Amino acid sequence: MSNSTAPAPVAFSSSQKFLGNDGKWSTFVVRVGTPEQNFEVLPASGMGEILVPHVQGCDESDPSDCGKRRGVFLFGGEQSKGLQQNRSSTWALIGLFDLGLRSDLGYNVNASYGRDTVGLMIQNSGGPTVENATIASIASKKFYTGLFGLGLQPANFTDFAYPQPSLMRKLRDENRIPSLSYGYTAGAYYKVPKVLGSLTLGGYDASRFEVNNMKFPFDPDDSRPLSLKVQRISGVNESGRQPSTFTLLDLETTFQVDFAVPHLWLPLNTCDRFAERFGLIYEKNTGLYRVNETSHAALLEQNPKFTIGFGATSNPAERVNIELPYAAFDLEAEHPIYPNSTRYFPIRRANETSKYTLGRTFMQEAYIITDFERGHFSLHQAQFPETTAKQQIIPILPPDILSNSTTNIPKASGQKGLGSGPIAGITVGVAIVLMACLVLLLILYRRHRAIAQNQDKGEPYAWMPELHDTEKEKPEIQGEGVHEMKGNDIEMAGVPLCELEGNGLELDGTNLEEILGEEVGNRDERHGEQVDGTHSRVD
Structure with missing residues (x-):
């Protein structure tokens, strides 16, 4: 391609x-x-x-x-x-x-x-x-x-x-x-107005998240690639004059992000801390934590906000923090879980480390960008733009396309390309760069001739400026090695100075x-394509 x-x-x-x-x-x-x-x-x-x-x-x-x-x-x-x-x-x-x-x-x-x-x-x-x-x-x-x-x-x-x-x-x-x-x-049903979900295949919507530079590699266990370390889960009650903070998990723990399921599957002691602090009622028959009217009223008054800190180390400066308000946890379960709509808190008890999971509840306040071709993903705090705001769809190009200057990259659906002003600016910029290259070449040519003439006169390097105890700083004419020029929907990798390239069966x-029926076998799933995972037939 x-x-x-x-x-x-x-x-x-x-x-x-x-x-x-x-x-x-x-x-x-x-x-x-x-x-x-x-x-x-x-x-x-x-x-x-x-x-x-x-x-x-x-x-x-x-x-x-x-x-x-x-x-x-x-x-x-x-x-x-x-x-x-x-x-x-x-x-x-x-x-x-x-x-x-x-x-x-x-x-x-x-x-x-x-x-x-x-x-x-x-x-x-x-x-x-x-x-x-x-x-x-x-x-x-x-x-x-x-x-x-x-x-x-x-x-x-x-x-x-x-x-x-x-x-x-x-x-x-x-x-x-x-x-x-x-x-x-x-998306978030609890926002006013309600905010719809956002899904982009082959890219992302830059209007829906806060930017950070953290990327997480896929887990070596290919059956759960979206796994990463959580360093801390904490909370703060924002009611009252002196907001109180509390800790719900303070040991480094590996979780997987899996939004096929709705709940947060947490360590047992973390669930116990939630239940004790907020008066949650655990029901063994459903495995859910029910919230009665008294506890719900207290939660609304306290208005707690929860923070999950992700990172490979315990250094707070190297974390991505995702904040979730209580409203994101204020859910109701219906038939066939309960005969009538019943308020519950969407955490589940995980008795094995392999079960620790952040489900769809978490994704209400998080935005994930997954890049299989580079083997990494990133997590961001979700943003909730106005319903009339335009999407900012950005393509994620494969590694081979980025190195090919002849590839034509079209606009994403609903997005506008560069206007005449930016195009004119780019044209002028390229012309300036080319002129700078010509001037440099002329200077180097003249210096080369001066060296040759002075050598003939027995005065090598007589053309160079005098250096004293410390070498004088050279004027900088180049910035970083790679410059980025971003439009509404595409990213353009810059080029080093002076290196501009052209161009029915019935069932x-x-x-x-x-x-x-219940599960009768296991299926080995991999994101890699060399794995022979199987579904087991039900006879």
């Missing part, structure tokens, strides 16, 4: 809706099959496929609007309950396999897999369409809404000799995005118990 046009990033428009039974989350729309069936989905970092509810996922015990609650659109003029595989002429069945997504946290479910056409965003929106994408449909309500996989791990099945590429890989291979990268923040008979 180094000699071809780099595509613009995909600014994945939000559905403008919030959905969920464990909180209100800003969703995105995907289209599946022929004719298209629409679903609201949430981004997920730990998988590479599309996941949507199965048509058998709603039964008589569910509310009458179960399908709508799970993000399923109308289909054929009627409210659908889930993916109807037999009504898509392009559906190709793979089989029933374990999902293999965070089974360590209790999300052990089975999925009906197949391949079909997938489109991003609603019809006639201009979103890309991909054929033969891997799709998982589940009846289990452990993942209540659908998921949009952002990982690179291919789907490997025990009956297949070759892996099925992830959706991100297909988009990259088909030249739909400039690189294997994305930027994401979950209605599938046993519901099998689709709802």
